[in-house]
Amino acid sequence: MKLDIVKNKFWFLLLSVLLLLPGIAAMIYSSVTYPTHTPLKVGIDYTGGTTLQYGINSTSPNDKLGDLRVKLQASGIDNPYLQVINVSDDNQKDGLKSIISIRTKFIEEGSKVTDEITSIMTSEYGGAELLQVSSVGATLGSELFKNSLIALSLAILGIIFYLTVRFQFDYALAAILGLVHDVLFILGVFSILGLFWDVQIDGLFITALLTVIGFSVHDTIVVFDRVRENLKYYSKKMSFGEIVNFSIHQTLARSINTSLTTVLTLLALYLFGGVTTRDFVLAMMLGIIIGTYSSIFFCASLVDLWREGAKKKQAA
Numbered sequence: 001m002k003l004d005i006v007k008n009k010f011w012f013l014l015l016s017v018l019l020l021l022p023g024i025a026a027m028i029y030s031s032v033t034y035p036t037h038t039p040l041k042v043g044i045d046y047t048g049g050t051t052l053q054y055g056i057n058s059t060s061p062n063d064k065l066g067d068l069r070v071k072l073q074a075s076g077i078d079n080p081y082l083q084v085i086n087v088s089d090d091n092q093k094d095g096l097k098s099i100i101s102i103r104t105k106f107i108e109e110g111s112k113v114t115d116e117i118t119s120i121m122t123s124e125y126g127g128a129e130l131l132q133v134s135s136v137g138a139t140l141g142s143e144l145f146k147n148s149l150i151a152l153s154l155a156i157l158g159i160i161f162y163l164t165v166r167f168q169f170d171y172a173l174a175a176i177l178g179l180v181h182d183v184l185f186i187l188g189v190f191s192i193l194g195l196f197w198d199v200q201i202d203g204l205f206i207t208a209l210l211t212v213i214g215f216s217v218h219d220t221i222v223v224f225d226r227v228r229e230n231l232k233y234y235s236k237k238m239s240f241g242e243i244v245n246f247s248i249h250q251t252l253a254r255s256i257n258t259s260l261t262t263v264l265t266l267l268a269l270y271l272f273g274g275v276t277t278r279d280f281v282l283a284m285m286l287g288i289i290i291g292t293y294s295s296i297f298f299c300a301s302l303v304d305l306w307r308e309g310a311k312k313k314q315a316a
Helices: 009-033 062-074 112-124 138-166 169-197 203-234 240-272 278-315
Strands: 049-056 081-086 098-104 129-136
Touching: 009 169, 009 278, 049 112, 062 081, 062 098, 062 112, 098 112, 112 129, 138 169, 138 203, 169 203, 169 278, 203 240, 203 278, 240 278
Parallel strands: none
Antiparallel strands: 049 098, 049 129, 081 098
16 A cells, blocks of 8 residues: 555645644744854854864774763863774884874863863873874864855755756745755754753764765655656646655655665664764764655645645635
8 A cells, every 4th residue: 555645645744744843943042041042052163162182002992982081071171082093003203102182172272171181191001191282273263164154055056056946936936945954854853962961062063964865855856857757748647746746656666775775874874983074974864864854744845735736826
């Protein structure tokens, strides 16, 4: 038994509303309550911060960073971002085998916070040596945030222009609304995560968002191309809604298989890839899942709703 997507289009549109409303509410609340007045909690990439690099004489596994993060947070270091950089054999000097990078909020020069972090590093890794301290001021962080928003806006405008040229108005509008639907969902989820679990966005999040936008639009184009192709052959035999259903079922297995294999790969990265890339991978997974849903159910329902309304106007 095949699912009649067109017949149940209002339920799918209602589901989209229910998926988006909590995130939109969270973004409005965050914009009002956060000192930065941003809809999401931004990380030190955009607010400014300090990076400390420590050299150690052993190879540090990524799973040990969890214990280090807990100790840093217990000492008052808010949301530290940790990364291990393994030194190649050719570049090893004085027994240095790994570099641990710690990013946190802006630390003033001469502050005791640096000494406290060094003390924790020494207790965790005997002989840890502070190699470098670099800081990004709030002004530069704000500039990076603006540039990220500009890059995201240009990508969305470019896709909107392409869709407008490639498709008829109703197809293009549905694809654009599907794009907005997917972006709002991801932003909303991360706004909720920021409110309840202190999840912050950084440059990697913008990268994930750009990737998801491209993936989502690609899936929608595949569905719409099949609808337009079938219209040439079945427009006299089937209604537009029936053609939409037929086209979706033709592409359904391909869309699900492509998305499923990608999500499984990302799930493995999320579970075993380390803490530093976890939020990036989560954004990718959410984007691919919601993008597949919107291409099949949301965008197709909008096109059929538009054609149905236009048909009723002509009849009237």
